[in-house]
Amino acid sequence: MNISEKLANPAPLGLMGFGMTTVLLNLHNVGIFELGSMILAMGIFYGGLAQVIAGILEFKKGNTFGTTAFTSYGMFWISLVALRILPKLGLGQAPETIAMVAYLGIWGLFTLGMFLITLKGNNKQLQLIFGTLALLFILLALGDYTGSAVIKTIAGYEGIFCGITAIGSALCQVKESVVSHN
Numbered sequence: 001m002n003i004s005e006k007l008a009n010p011a012p013l014g015l016m017g018f019g020m021t022t023v024l025l026n027l028h029n030v031g032i033f034e035l036g037s038m039i040l041a042m043g044i045f046y047g048g049l050a051q052v053i054a055g056i057l058e059f060k061k062g063n064t065f066g067t068t069a070f071t072s073y074g075m076f077w078i079s080l081v082a083l084r085i086l087p088k089l090g091l092g093q094a095p096e097t098i099a100m101v102a103y104l105g106i107w108g109l110f111t112l113g114m115f116l117i118t119l120k121g122n123n124k125q126l127q128l129i130f131g132t133l134a135l136l137f138i139l140l141a142l143g144d145y146t147g148s149a150v151i152k153t154i155a156g157y158e159g160i161f162c163g164i165t166a167i168g169s170a171l172c173q174v175k176e177s178v179v180s181h182n
Helices: 011-029 037-060 064-088 097-118 124-146 149-181
Strands: none
Touching: 011 037, 011 064, 011 124, 011 149, 037 064, 064 097, 097 124, 124 149
16 A cells, blocks of 8 residues: 555645745734734744644655745744743743844745756746745844844735735645546
């Protein structure tokens, strides 16, 4: 028995967790609402845990790219929330601005690498998601580095677009699975 024939496609779960959480965080970045427990909870559970689960399932299917992407970005969300919560619990200092620039910058470099890998294939949706995500990390790091509210707002709108792109890709994949099973 081939296990990959029995597993559903985990990518829509990972993409939806990433996309919805990204949209919500970036609605905050454009100033629509404060960074509160709703975004933090989404970051831990849907952006974080759901993507890690999707990454583990991609591993079972033998998809190294999906495993690396979903597990890494799931852990990104969990670590991002931890950076906000741990100092409030007295478990370390809040990161300095330059530390956040480094954090966002290293995620930007990783994402740029993943984007370049997507160019080897023909999946335009994947290319758009990773290209806009790399740009988002660069804008966020630049916004923190310069302290520019304008750059952070631009990053917010770009992040909303990136998240919507991931949601759209997830829904297309769910639709394809429904059509192929009917």
